Amino acid sequence: MDEVFRALADPTRRQLLxxxxxxxxxxxxxLCAQMDMTRQAVTKHLAILEGANLLAxxxxxxxKEHYLNPVPINDIAERWIGKYERGRLRALSDLKKNxxxxxx
Amino acid sequence: MDEVFRALADPTRRQLLxxxxxxxxxxxxxLCAQMDMTRQAVTKHLAILEGANLLAxxxxxxxKEHYLNPVPINDIAERWIGKYERGRLRALSDLKKNxxxxxx
DNA sequence: TTGACATGCAACCAAATGATTGCATATTAG
DNA sequence: CTAATATGCAATCATTTGGTTGCATGTCAA
Numbered sequence: 030m031d032e033v034f035r036a037l038a039d040p041t042r043r044q045l046l047x048x049x050x051x052x053x054x055x056x057x058x059x060l061c062a063q064m065d066m067t068r069q070a071v072t073k074h075l076a077i078l079e080g081a082n083l084l085a086x087x088x089x090x091x092x093k094e095h096y097l098n099p100v101p102i103n104d105i106a107e108r109w110i111g112k113y114e115r116g117r118l119r120a121l122s123d124l125k126k127n128x129x130x131x132x133x
Numbered sequence: 134m135d136e137v138f139r140a141l142a143d144p145t146r147r148q149l150l151x152x153x154x155x156x157x158x159x160x161x162x163x164l165c166a167q168m169d170m171t172r173q174a175v176t177k178h179l180a181i182l183e184g185a186n187l188l189a190x191x192x193x194x195x196x197k198e199h200y201l202n203p204v205p206i207n208d209i210a211e212r213w214i215g216k217y218e219r220g221r222l223r224a225l226s227d228l229k230k231n232x233x234x235x236x237x
Numbered sequence: 238t239t240g241a242c243a244t245g246c247a248a249c250c251a252a253a254t255g256a257t258t259g260c261a262t263a264t265t266a267g
Numbered sequence: 268c269t270a271a272t273a274t275g276c277a278a279t280c281a282t283t284t285g286g287t288t289g290c291a292t293g294t295c296a297a
Contacts, residue, residue: 031144038142038286057244069285072245091243091294094199143255161274174256176275195264195273 036081042074049084049097056092072079082116137205140185145170146178153201160196204232 036042041064048063049055057075061068075095078084082101087094140146145168152167153159159181165172179199182188189200 034138034142034147038138041285043138058242066285067287068244069246069288073285088244092245145255162272170255170272171257173258173276178254192274197274 030101030104032077032081033083035106036077036083037102039074042078043058045071045074045078046083046097049095053096054094056094058092060095134180134205136185137187137208140181140187141173143178143181146182149175149178149182150187150201153199156230157200158198160198162196165197 044064045060048060057068057072060075061071064071075084075086079086083098085096085098087096135232149164152164161172161176164179165175168175179188179190183190186205187202189202191198191200
């Protein structure tokens with residue numbers, strides 16, 4: 030669970046997940062083409078995502094396909110978010126206003 | 134949105150949210166009592182959480198109360214998670230097995 | 238087989254992060 | 268007023284992180 034949050038913290042990694050969501054099963058080179066950094070940098074990000082179980086990889090000959098795994102993200106929804114709120118929420122501004130009105 | 138993910142990436146900050154969820158409106162000193170680090174370190178974490186709009190603070194005399202704001206977490210549920218999956222999900226193990234079976 | 242292509246591994250480096258210490262400011266209690 | 272309490276600000280430091288370069292390995296095609 031900790032690794033999932035860490036993995037999702039980086040914009041590049043979220044972008045990779047976005048790309049895989051748009052087109053699942055892309056190879057490393059295909060993913061690199063969209064990222065403005067070296068192949069090795071992308072490899073590291075993918076390794077972190079895989080370590081967090083956010084994607085699965087399959088070797089196909091000399092290529093490696095990457096598949097999005099939505100399970101851990103779903104877990105966040107069920108554990109974290111449900112933990113704090115299940116119904117509708119008031120905006121923060123309303124919350125803060127009410128609190129300050131109670132000032133002694 | 135980026136700041137929310139960054140804020141949630143740290144275990145200490147998630148612990149602070151947990152503590153506020155259990156007992157909302159705690160002061161800085163109350164929160165520090167549970168964290169095994171200096172007050173200033175906790176202050177920094179709280180500042181990051183506040184910057185991500187995950188909590189609201191209210192000055193009460195010389196004390197400062199901290200209130201959990203569940204709105205951004207709810208946003209994740211609606212944007213990210215819904216983006217990738219809305220219904221039930223198969224386990225990763227199943228996914229990976231199926232993919233490898235298709236090997237040419 | 239041999240060359241081109243796709244990926245893997247490791248050392249290295251700059252910048253961001255988490256935490257500390259020391260001092261300053263503001264409020265409450267006696 | 269004065270002392271104790273609660274918090275704020277800033278400099279500093281070690282570690283982690285994101286990125287690079289260079290080389291190695293493995294696979295496909297001619």
